[in-house]
Amino acid sequence: MVQPTTKTVTTPPYGVHAHEPDLGFWRKYVFSTDHKVIGIQYGLTALCFLLLGFFLILTMRWQIAHPGEPVPVVGWFLEKVLGSPASNGVMSPDLYNMFGAMHGTIMVFLAIVPLAVGAFGNYLVPLMIGANDMAFPRLNMMSYQLYFLGGVVMLASFLIPGGAAQAGWTSYSPLATIIPTDGQTFWLIGMVLLITSSLLGSVNIITTIVQLRAPGLTWMRLPFFVWAQLAASFLLLLAFPPLEAAGILQLMDKVAGTSFFLPTGLAVGGVTANISGGGSPLLWQHLFWFLAHPEVYVLILPAMGIVAEVIANNIRKPLWGYRTMVYAVLTLSFLSFIVWAHHMYLTGMGTRISTFFQTTTIIISIPSVILLTCLLISLWGGSIRVHTPMLFALAFLPMFGIGGLTGLPLGFAASDIQLHDTYYVIGHFHYVVAPGTIFALFAGIYHWFPKLTGRRMNEFWGRVHFWCSLLFMNAVFLPMFAQGFAGMLRRMSDGGLSYSTRMGPGIEGTLSDTILGLNNFILWAALALGLAQIPFIINLFVSVWRGEPVKSDNPWEATTLEWQTPTPPPHGNFIEPPKVYRGPYEYGVTAGQADYVPQNAA
């Protein structure tokens, strides 16, 4: 006999647990140890940082398209807050470098990872495995607080004399060390805080998954999302510490005057630097990329997990190749530790090392393709329900596909020579992260919103948000491939003007007016992309209070455990501790009137 799933909405009080002590505002919303509140804290903070990171790049795109012209609308504000680097509202090259470095840092470490792992991981993992909270609730709270503190340090660095870090999000030494401002020191301290936060978070998520799975929830019954979070947490756990080591060493270089990354005979501004020398700039790059490559998979794996859940729910049939996907994720995570030096082909580290990393890099594309293929084949023969979350999840597949395939020419050392450090690279990884991961995160927000609030987000405005975002994302990033092929470098504050055909007529390899003209096209596309997020922001907040109320605890008719709770789940999550009897995707089975059987149905 199939246990009937709740066809009504369970709201407080919940019977036996009705006498939960009232914790008061501060303990309940600010210093909460409830994984759901912490997840929402992470989510809202990270969304703010996402918007800030976007704003930084929007002003940079103006400078690229119209070098030396005052930034419209916000120019006066920049001058007022940041002073001389933005005098008369014009973005100086220093400010451009600052915004460039902080755009990358904010987007990766303060927006996407906290959103994908901090918000979704925290909120959903305990619910999906049938636990009443994370294994270490207080560490969880501390993890968010450290993240918040790291964000504050990063933001504060804009306001110190000389401004924020200017050496790119990669912070290559010696450049990062010899810029004579304190921005880099702030950056390093901020990173140490963020790394500690992610360390606590990842220990917590792994322990929770290993220890607190509900009875009957064996490894191969875990939803794919949980596997993805587990793999991503292992990457955070093991890949971040070498960057912390590198950060400590660079901090020593900056503060204690050591020379870990400064070679003998280093000259700054034509004068030999007063340092002991004997260090190695390559060492920084090795330690940095040892983190930063697995970090890419931290960005993408939770996104894949979200997409897998949304797709499985909306095709109304099991995922094709669930086991294969699990093994692919594990292989991918392992391999991601031995591909880092493909970012360093042009550093002179030697062709033999390049060959090794070229081989591993091409091998790692196999599990990635397996994952994408499984999701694609899953669609075959499904009775697909199309609505906003599913649209985002479906768009993820080709968008991530473009991002992945354009990575192959960068993985081969020979073709990388032309493309390295050009806009092609920017286009490549933004296709992975922006219309890839961010679309998956949108899918997740639209999908789980009814569980958080008991209301749905508006479908019409969701679709407006989706179609506009899809169109303008591609308008922004597709032209960058053409610019990259033409050899346009990525870090120039004048958008390549000094290398244009106009400046040096008849010189081979200069940038044509068509290529430079794309800068203006990208600017307006980026602005339109920003405007396209307004319906989302309004929809998100208005729906919390005015959205259409759900008629059941399980409005999407999903099988996984997070839907078998009251709406929204109370502190402690489940009314009765759940028992699991089956795999995560039992869709399409005939069970009375329903076409699905929840995991906890006996």
Add this chain to the structure above:
Amino acid sequence: MEIAYTVRPRPDTGVYNAKLGMWLFLASEVMLFGGLFSAYVFVRVGAPPDTWPHGWLSVPLGTLNTLLLASSAVTTFLAWAACRARRFDQFKLHMGLTLLLGTVFLGIKGYEYHDKWTHYEVRLKDGRIADGHLVKSRTTDEAVVLKGRWVEDRRELLDGRRAHGAHEEIRIAREQIERMQNYAPRHNTFLAIYFTLTGLHGLHVLGGLVVFAYLWGPGSRLWHLDPEHFTNRVEVAGLFWHFVDLIWIFLFPLLYLT
């Protein structure tokens, strides 16, 4: 609200939550120190010829510190074993000994740091180099007084294992000095990595001692409420301490003996 397996191990995994959490944390620590050790290898292998020093650190003091940490590993284990045997007095004794050994370790480390910090290399305008410890009481605004020796070439300073002439008191007028630098991290990459590695290790020792002091003092109240839970805490803190010991076992030969 109770979280499962905070005290008792989960049957199918065989561990309680905190123990797994500590093992994961230690895995991450391995990567942290792994990164720093690989930095050591990098700067040492890539050091320009005749720049990497040998024998700058005191082997007897290093050996003594190694023995101290090794004994503290034993006392930590005994403290945990005492908890398992429900002998609270024995726990107090062994944990107290651990605290003592760890504190002496840090004291010796502090003495070594001080020794390096007051050790100066002074290059004169005529090219000679004086090397020795600053005699602070007799150093004035006009002259610097060192207890040390003269060398002609900087490379003579690189091998501290070779016997050299007796230390004498050297008085150098300040206007003769071209450059004066103590043996701080900025002096060369060896001292830089030495201070970074041992400093970070020292912070770990300090952190471990703070936790032990808590368990020995105010934290031991838990013993009377839930001895099993308390034993777990001692075990987990002990795991961390053994890891810190292990790091020293690598640091000692890398920095002192080669």
